[in-house]
Amino acid sequence: MKLIYFYPKTDNAPANLARELYSAIKIQKDLDLCISLYPCNDLYPMGSCSLIDLLFHSNDFIGVHMTTSPFFAPIKRFLLHLIAVLKGTPIILNYHGDIRIETMNQLKNKNWVNFLKYIPSYLFVSRFLKNAEKVIVNSYNMKSLVERKYNVSNVCVIPNAIDxxxxxxxxxxxxxxxxxxxxxxxxxxxxxxxxxxxxxxxxxxxxxxxxxxxxxxxxxxxxxxxxxxxxxxxxxxxxxxxxxxxxxxxxxxxxxxxxxxxxxxxxxxxxxxxxxxxxxxxxxxxxxxxxxxxxxxxxxxxxxxxxxxxxxxxxxxxxxxxxxxxxxxxxxxxKFFTWDSVSAQYIQVYNELKKNK
CATH class of the missing domain: 3.40.50.2000 (Glycogen Phosphorylase B;)
Incomplete structure (x- = not known):
């Protein structure tokens, strides 16, 4: 069985974490499934997949791991999320920070362009979260916020890590x-x-x-x-x-x-x-x-x-x-927050998804 892993290429903290997490996961001995990266990656060309694979071979995948927060825009991250929803493929969604709070922070920062870009995601974030099989947040404070604000119950806490x-x-x-x-x-x-x-x-x-x-x-x-x-x-x-x-x-x-x-x-x-x-x-x-x-x-x-x-x-x-x-x-x-211990928690989530397939 395979899992599609969204492998971002941007230079920001959530994207860097997603890349470091993949490096830690792929060397874990307890990993008993094949991880396919999307979008296609030059570093791991043999382990990449396309939207066509999910669109026409969705039964081959136990789920999609959206490693960065959802964003409503015509970009690869959103297209992957959309096709997973349309095909009924379970989604594991990392929610690194509340989009509605971040939208208002863009306003306070007087970053008008980003504020306007965030508005569609502000409006649809509740649907993004409710579409997910599992929402992963990195603190108990975020867990309480998501459960209270969006009435979502499938939230688990996995902290960030450093190398x-x-x-x-x-x-x-x-x-x-x-x-x-x-x-x-x-x-x-x-x-x-x-x-x-x-x-x-x-x-x-x-x-x-x-x-x-x-x-x-x-x-x-x-x-x-x-x-x-x-x-x-x-x-x-x-x-x-x-x-x-x-x-x-x-x-x-x-x-x-x-x-x-x-x-x-x-x-x-x-x-x-x-x-x-x-x-x-x-x-x-x-x-x-x-x-x-x-x-x-x-x-x-x-x-x-x-x-x-x-x-x-x-x-x-x-x-x-x-x-x-x-x-x-x-x-x-x-020392409690190393990639070895944190990646093991992600593999537990993958294994639960595999059991339910």
Whole structure:
């Protein structure tokens, strides 16, 4: 039996996760079915399939794994989803973030083009979810949201994962200015709360602190203007998009990291920081990863994403012993989220689908 696996080629976090997940799944010994990639892939040409295969040979497939969130547009992802529905082929659907929340975030980011592109998906997302045999979300917070908002009951939680790269020591460190040196990496958009971080730095009155921000996004110019208005332009360094090797060097070198998201279904950035940082990672309690921290009884440093809370964090002091203990807990927690363990959970979902065929 075969499973069609949507293998995206775009460069964004959900697409990168889908490709990493496939690499982990295909080496699992418990995998007892053939995975066919769609669209046709140059890296795996013998393991690819076309829409024609699903259209005329649907009985050969136990299901379709839509590895990125649904999107209503004339693109390959939507066409695959549509044909699977028309042929009655079971769909496993990854729902990485709520489309309706993301649509409104595009409005808050003043990204009018993306806002208009999202509207059809905003209207049809409930139907997408209800058409799926299984909806996979990456946090318990997202599970509650989907069940409550869309009246969908077939939801299971499988977290995101990171590879061994983040657990290995960085080849070198960077000498950074700032006492403390503070780091953030991720998209620069409204939901990420980076504006709160800059304002919190200003309110802390720590003139010796330097904030390093890695990432790109719609709010870049706006964030620079906030730093200028607050009179701390010299204390905020915008690094742009950097390589993973550079990112790991920064994470290994800074004193602390702060992730102030207003909304975050999971947060790979926080997980990467847990695995790599030699200082404390402070993260928003709105991030889905906090569900796992609480459920697994880890005591890590979450906070309410407000300017005052961030200012207090920047002003706070911890002994070397406290820092060492928290860092060891961060790394221990991150070890639970490797691709080996997470891919095994996906194979369980595949096996359930195979039994029901």
């Amino acid at each position: 061994d790269f983040w657990f290995s020591k960085s080849k070198s460190k960077i000498h950074l200015e700032g006492c403390p040196s503070i780091f953030y990496h991720g998209r620069l958009s409204y939901e990420k709360g980076v504006d709160l971080l800059i304002k919190g730095l200003a309110k802390s009155k720590r003139s010796d602190a330097i904030l390093y921000i890695s990432g790109i996004g719609d709010q870049l110019d706006y964030l620079k203007s906030i730093a200028a208005e607050e009179g701390i332009s010299d204390n905020v360094k915008f690094l742009g998009k950097i390589t993973n090797d550079e990112l790991k060097m920064y994470l290994s070198s800074v004193d602390l990291a702060i992730y102030p998201s207003r909304y975050e279904p999971f947060s790979l950035a926080i997980l990467e920081a847990f695995a790599t940082l030699n200082g404390i990672v402070f993260y928003s309690n709105k991030a889905g990863i906090n569900d796992f921290v609480n459920n697994m009884n880890f005591e890590l440093k979450s906070f309410e994403p407000t300017v005052d809370e961030i200012a207090n964090i920047i002003r706070s002091h911890y002994s070397a012993e406290e820092v060492d203990h928290i860092v060891s807990m961060q790394k221990k927690f991150a």
